Amino acid sequence: MLAEWFDQGLKGHTCSPTEGRVPGGRFRIVASGVLELVPDSLAIEARACVLSVGVHGNETAPMEMLGESLARLEAGLLHLGAPLLVILGNPEAIRRGQRYVTTNLNRLFRRDLAETGDEPDRARALMAAVDAFYARHAGLSRLHYDLHTAIRDSRFPRFVVEPFADAPTPHEHWCWLAAAGIQAVLHQHRHSWTFSHYSKHYHGAATFTLELGRALPFGHNDLAPLAPMGRLLEALVEGREPDAGDPRAMTFFRAEHELLRHSEAFRLCFPDDTPNFTEFPPGTRLAEDAVAGETRVGETPLSVVFPNAEVEIGARAALLVVPSPPPD
Numbered sequence: 001m002l003a004e005w006f007d008q009g010l011k012g013h014t015c016s017p018t019e020g021r022v023p024g025g026r027f028r029i030v031a032s033g034v035l036e037l038v039p040d041s042l043a044i045e046a047r048a049c050v051l052s053v054g055v056h057g058n059e060t061a062p063m064e065m066l067g068e069s070l071a072r073l074e075a076g077l078l079h080l081g082a083p084l085l086v087i088l089g090n091p092e093a094i095r096r097g098q099r100y101v102t103t104n105l106n107r108l109f110r111r112d113l114a115e116t117g118d119e120p121d122r123a124r125a126l127m128a129a130v131d132a133f134y135a136r137h138a139g140l141s142r143l144h145y146d147l148h149t150a151i152r153d154s155r156f157p158r159f160v161v162e163p164f165a166d167a168p169t170p171h172e173h174w175c176w177l178a179a180a181g182i183q184a185v186l187h188q189h190r191h192s193w194t195f196s197h198y199s200k201h202y203h204g205a206a207t208f209t210l211e212l213g214r215a216l217p218f219g220h221n222d223l224a225p226l227a228p229m230g231r232l233l234e235a236l237v238e239g240r241e242p243d244a245g246d247p248r249a250m251t252f253f254r255a256e257h258e259l260l261r262h263s264e265a266f267r268l269c270f271p272d273d274t275p276n277f278t279e280f281p282p283g284t285r286l287a288e289d290a291v292a293g294e295t296r297v298g299e300t301p302l303s304v305v306f307p308n309a310e311v312e313i314g315a316r317a318a319l320l321v322v323p324s325p326p327p328d
């Protein structure tokens with residue numbers, strides 16, 4: 001039933017029954033594309049975990065990976081030990097195989113959101129589902145992994161974005177991510193109103209946007225490099241302490257500047273297929289915009305992440321980042 005709910009959800013279909021049992025607990029469909037799993041008894045390391053995929057509809061590898069873990073739970077190969085909220089972020093975009101339908105869902109997770117339409121309405125539904133989930137499981141540590149893939153190649157194919165917050169991320173999370181094969185970490189320098197930022201900002205959860213390779217169609221993903229990440233997810237499902245690695249195996253960056261597209265006449269001055277984390281030396285011209293003029297690298301080299309000249313006007317066209325020391 002669980003795997004069927006997930007597979008049908010990827011096709012934009014609903015599924016019944018809407019509640020039932022899994023090994024170690026029960027499940028309940030709480031909203032379209034949102035499933036809650038509650039264990040009969042909490043395992044010793046249980047956290048209240050939100051696992052979201054498909055916030056961008058064409059980012060399929062995390063959907064395949066999470067679908068496999070749910071199938072293993074249903075088959076009795078895993079035993080539910082922690083409350084989980086499993087989210088198919090943007091079902092209509094998933095069905096269409098598109099990043100989004102009308103606007104980028106992953107910029108809309110703020111409580112004062114005023115817009116209406118497909119993605120704004122979906123953002124409101126997902127914020128409400130997360131609020132209710134964390135309220136139902138108050139007292140547990142909170143975690144949210146929002147699983148994505150990137151448009152381009154990357155010097156570090158698997159990396160995380162740590163949303164901005166005043167409080168530091170507890171150290172164990174770096175150890176878990178290192179053991180899960182994450183190669184780089186990017187600290188955000190300001191509020192970004194992404195889904196992972198929402199759970200951190202409003203709920204104090206430990207959260208990350210995880211970039212797990214490149215965005216490819218269903219059936220074209222090589223899931224082998226994601227096996228350690230699958231093991232981390234399954235430890236969370238079972239409420240076990242995940243494997244720990246050495247955070248110094250990861251390379252740390254912090255965002256220095258957000259490059260915005262201000263006009264129709266915006267262009268990036270480097271090739272479209274430039275991999276994420278490519279470093280540019282001082283003086284390099286990075287972008288031209290009819291309103292903002294040109295952006296050049298200043299005295300410190302800058303690396304570019306998520307370059308995309310085709311974003312909506314006013315949206316982020318790239319993050320410009322610099323190396324940063326690993327956390328203590």
Ligand SMILES: O=C(O)CCC(=O)N[C@@H](CCC(=O)O)C(=O)O
Nearest residue numbers: 106149150151152161194209306
């Ligand atoms: O590869 C790209 O250009 C985009 C990949 C992607 O969807 N990234 C997320 C990152 C979210 C964050 O900054 O935490 C996004 O752009 O929404």
Ligand SMILES: [Zn+2]
Nearest residue numbers: 056059148149
């Ligand atoms: Zn994405």
